[in-house]
Amino acid sequence: MVAPVTFLLVDGENIDGVLGQILGHRPDPADRPRWERVAQGIERWGNAPVRSFFFINGSSGTIPGPFIQALRAVGYAPVLVAGQGKVVDQAIVATLAEIEYRQGPVALASHDADFALALERLASQGRRVGLACFTEYASGQLTSIEGLDVLDLEDGLHAFRDGVQLPRIRIIPIERFDPVSLLGDAGLKED
Numbered sequence: 001m002v003a004p005v006t007f008l009l010v011d012g013e014n015i016d017g018v019l020g021q022i023l024g025h026r027p028d029p030a031d032r033p034r035w036e037r038v039a040q041g042i043e044r045w046g047n048a049p050v051r052s053f054f055f056i057n058g059s060s061g062t063i064p065g066p067f068i069q070a071l072r073a074v075g076y077a078p079v080l081v082a083g084q085g086k087v088v089d090q091a092i093v094a095t096l097a098e099i100e101y102r103q104g105p106v107a108l109a110s111h112d113a114d115f116a117l118a119l120e121r122l123a124s125q126g127r128r129v130g131l132a133c134f135t136e137y138a139s140g141q142l143t144s145i146e147g148l149d150v151l152d153l154e155d156g157l158h159a160f161r162d163g164v165q166l167p168r169i170r171i172i173p174i175e176r177f178d179p180v181s182l183l184g185d186a187g188l189k190e191d
Contacts (some may be wrong), residue, residue, distance in 0.1 A: 006046025007099055008039060008132075009092055010054045010076070011110035015153075018111050018137045022166050033159035036074035038109065038132060041157035045130055045149065046105035052076040053095065055088045089114045096122065107132055107151065113139035123147045132157060136170050 019027045035054070043050040054071050056064070058080030068078045081091045089112065096118035099106050106122055107130035108115055116139065123129045123145050130149040131142055143150055153159045154166055 002103060004048035005102075005104045006042060006048045006050045007102075007104060007106040008042045008050050008052040009095060009106070009108050010035070010038075010052070010132075011088060011092060011108070011112060011115075012054055012056050013088055014110045014112050015133075018134055019166075021137070022134065022168055024167075030161070033153055034161065035071065035076060035159075037159045038153065038157050039075055041151065041159070042107045042130065042132065045107065045151060046128065048104055050075075053079050055079045055081065055092055057088050058082045059087065086114065093118050100125065105130065109133065109153070111137045111139060111142070113141040116141040116145065119148065120145050134166075134168065136168065 015033070016027060019031065019033075023031060035052075039050050039052045042052075052075055054076045056078060059082040061082070063080065068080075071078050079091060081087045083090075092108070092110070092115060096106070096108070096115065100122060105128035108119060109132040111133050119129055119131070119142065128149070129145070129147065130151050131138060132151045132153055133142075134154065135143075135150055135152045138150065142148065151157055154168070160166065
């Protein structure tokens, strides 16, 4: 009998690029997700030990040694791929195709529509499929997949340092709108 496992695939460039858009600058190491928290959240979501793979474009020929060590220290298998075009996307799509022949839930950390068909195939098999992302940046082609669990990196997986709140712009349901939070103490009358 095969031991249960939850697969986690991270599109490193995509997550970093979107985080840069949110912050308005290239993320510093302190700004980035705590990847061990992401893996722990996905493990709870999938209800099975997680196998985590972090895909990186290695076309420059340089291995980011300290980052690779940090990923390995928190249980990720770094996957450096090189070549022409969107090599990270190609590698992730190939890995998702192979996961079709294996058991267990699968989660992808990305916002990219390039993975919609592969995730849709997995979901149509009755598999538990998750998308770890900043929900407001996720492709509609991904979020419209029937049965897909959308897991927000900040709010759902608590991937960032405690006390850190990203400067995200989101749609607020009117029942949660708080004008006091919006205005803060600006122009507040003194008693």
